[in-house]
Amino acid sequence: MKSTDIARIAGVSRSTVSRVINNYPNVPEETRERILEIIKQYNYVPDASARILAGIKNTTIGLFIIDIRPESNSKGRRIALSHYFSYLTGAIIEDAAKMGYRVLVTMINNSEMYKDVKQAFYNKTISGGIFIGQKSDDPIVKEIITAGYKVAIIDQSIESDKDIYSKCIVINSDNFSGAYNAIQYLINLKHSRIACITGELEKASALERLDGYKKALLDADIPVINSLIASEEFTENGGYRAVKKLLAREKPTAIFLGNDSMAIGAMKAIKEAGMKVPGDISIVGFDDVEISQYLNPPLTTVKMRLSEMASLAANSLITAIDKELNFSANYKVPVDLMIRESCTESK
């Protein structure tokens, strides 16, 4: 069933059918209704490719989840999407749908899959894309922006290349303040030997959190001690390994972790070292994943407003596409310290 068929049945030309499909005003109400009736009766839906080729706007965007984890690759084992990725994904799809857009989701698990992302833009499958999980200053992302495609990136410092990042939409959590406030909270609890185990420093967020940590210490006249700082991957195992090593050489009274998964690993390492949370060591995470409230003790953590970030990404990107304007934006979304029971006063 194609438009010609509908036209024949309705006794009009394809042009007229097309006009009613695209809501042109210049077709008499009676004709419009008759054609609409036939369209419905025959379950006719115009071919998407043909429409796009003929010039109708393509209303699909891409979501690229870059999730290259050494662990998962080495074992070749499938790992669940993190809360961060799955929440953002769901919310982006939802918001896009509200604006009449669909989303093509691509997961990049190894560098070889990167070719898919360029393709989707260049072959016009999508009219814009959102990136999450990439390393800072990802060259492919930069290339796509430079080529003039519409892009929104979550978690990317704009400072590193203002020329490029002023041509797209950038959304970040206020990682600096999140870390700063968390550390200040610990300082108020009289901690001074506060360790910081960051996630991979190639991610903008990890770097910003480290900066917030340092600044909070400095502002409180507490020296920044390098042996209290380490970087590991953003996973439970990463946190476990880092804290294991840390405790072998240092006696922190509190540890600020790169995210909640790492905090869970940290708790395990602390327990194995025969110490208690928060009795011996206080712990602060980042993310506020669902598990956090059920941990023993419930985890104090910094919550990101993922729903807001997703809306910002989807709405700005789609607006830029719809209005055909070269929208550029830089959002910093507040975070919230969720105080639970994993921290206590330092003795």
Place this chain on the structure above:
Amino acid sequence: MKSTDIARIAGVSRSTVSRVINNYPNVPEETRERILEIIKQYNYVPDASARILAGIKNTTIGLFIIDIRPESNSKGRRIALSHYFSYLTGAIIEDAAKMGYRVLVTMINNSEMYKDVKQAFYNKTISGGIFIGQKSDDPIVKEIITAGYKVAIIDQSIESDKDIYSKCIVINSDNFSGAYNAIQYLINLKHSRIACITGELEKASALERLDGYKKALLDADIPVINSLIASEEFTENGGYRAVKKLLAREKPTAIFLGNDSMAIGAMKAIKEAGMKVPGDISIVGFDDVEISQYLNPPLTTVKMRLSEMASLAANSLITAIDKELNFSANYKVPVDLMIRESCTESK
């Protein structure tokens, strides 16, 4: 940049350019390499819509996540994708990518969004689709299958309409055995007053688990008592509410919940009633979400092999599309009882 441009630069016709792009054998190696070189140099990628319209196979499939929850709707609040959905989604995207397919993900949060799903098939945006989360015998899904489109459904009883479900790919966990084994495990622990709080009975899985529960009791000569059975939505609140009501009228020694979220709600309700898990009441969940191992006590639950189910769905569907055969299949994927610490012998 289009194929004509490449042709002009290479001094050949569009036909020849097209031939090298589509790997036709009948073009001399030297010409092929020259053209490939130019294509790369100019970053040319053929337009996807044009190719599809011209007859090249469309390599995108749809994934439809049907997630209509009374709770989320009434409050209008965004809820994270469940572990079940997000795991399946990630795995399906991964497997599809391995076979050269992309996936368009659509979330259906209210009945009005249903029109999008038919559209995607009828307008040929996708060449097949996978459904998860739908109620049993979803009329839209049935209509799409009847219209001849390629469909894979996860969690759908085939018994209810063999005519239709023999025309598509159906994948289920072995819910019956999962429930049966869980109840048998409880019976071995000397429980006889075992309650069953199922999820929404419109889902095939909920019904099958209830059947497994009943059969296990009957096989052990334990009467099935209706007041020990209830149905609620597949959420933490659902479990909480159901168990609250249950405990007001009954004294079960064990409760089998529809899934892990419900089990978490159940634990809360039991605690509020001044009882202990497993001391006073043993608990078994279903799913094995990440949280389960961190609960206090760690939850005994039935684990679904989501990775396997996703692969089955993606691979069978894409094979059916690629080979253009009307593949039909019915898979029942085993489940595994994960024994942890939420059950103990009945006194």
Place this chain on the structure above:
DNA sequence: CTGAAAGCGCTTACAG
């Protein structure tokens, strides 16, 4: 208000 026609960017028989 409406139809005939050009055009979107490809692929693929067809003919040579």
Place this chain on the structure above:
DNA sequence: CTGAAAGCGCTTACAG
């Protein structure tokens, strides 16, 4: 081995 041409199913100036 290769090009000219038809065709995929639409949309949209253009002319009336």
